[in-house]
Amino acid sequence: MTQLWLIPLRELFRFFIWWVWLIPVRVFRLTKGWLVDADNILVLGPTLRLWLAGEPLFGDRTWQGRIIGFLFRLIRILITVLVYIVILALGLGLTIVWLVLPLLIVISIFNLW
Secondary structure, rough: OOOOOOHHHHHHHHHHHHHHHHHHHHHHHHHHHHHHHHHHHHHHHHHHHHHOOOOHHHHOOHHHHHHHHHHHHHHHHHHHHHHHHHHHHHHHHHHHHHHHHHHHHHHHHHHHH
C-alpha cells in the first residue's frame, strides 16, 4: 500500500517529466515534420546535386542558359536553407520559451507583490 503523502510527490514528479521532457520531445517531432514537409516541397538534395553538376536548366545548353540555371538554382538553394533555418529557429524558440515559462511566471508574480 502506498503511503498517502507519496501520491502528491509522484504526481508532481510526473508533471515535471511531462513539462521538461515530453512536451519538448513533441515540439522537436513537430519541427522534424515541418522540415520533412518543407523538404518535400523545396527538394534541396536534387537541386544541390544538379547545381554542383552544372546541369543546365530546362536543357538549355547555351552559355546564357547555363548562367541562368546556375543563378536560379543558387537562389533556390539559399532560400531553401533560409526556410530550414527559420523552421529550426522556430522549433528551438518554442522549446526554450516552454522551458523558461515557469520561471517567467514566478518572477512576474513576485514583482507584482
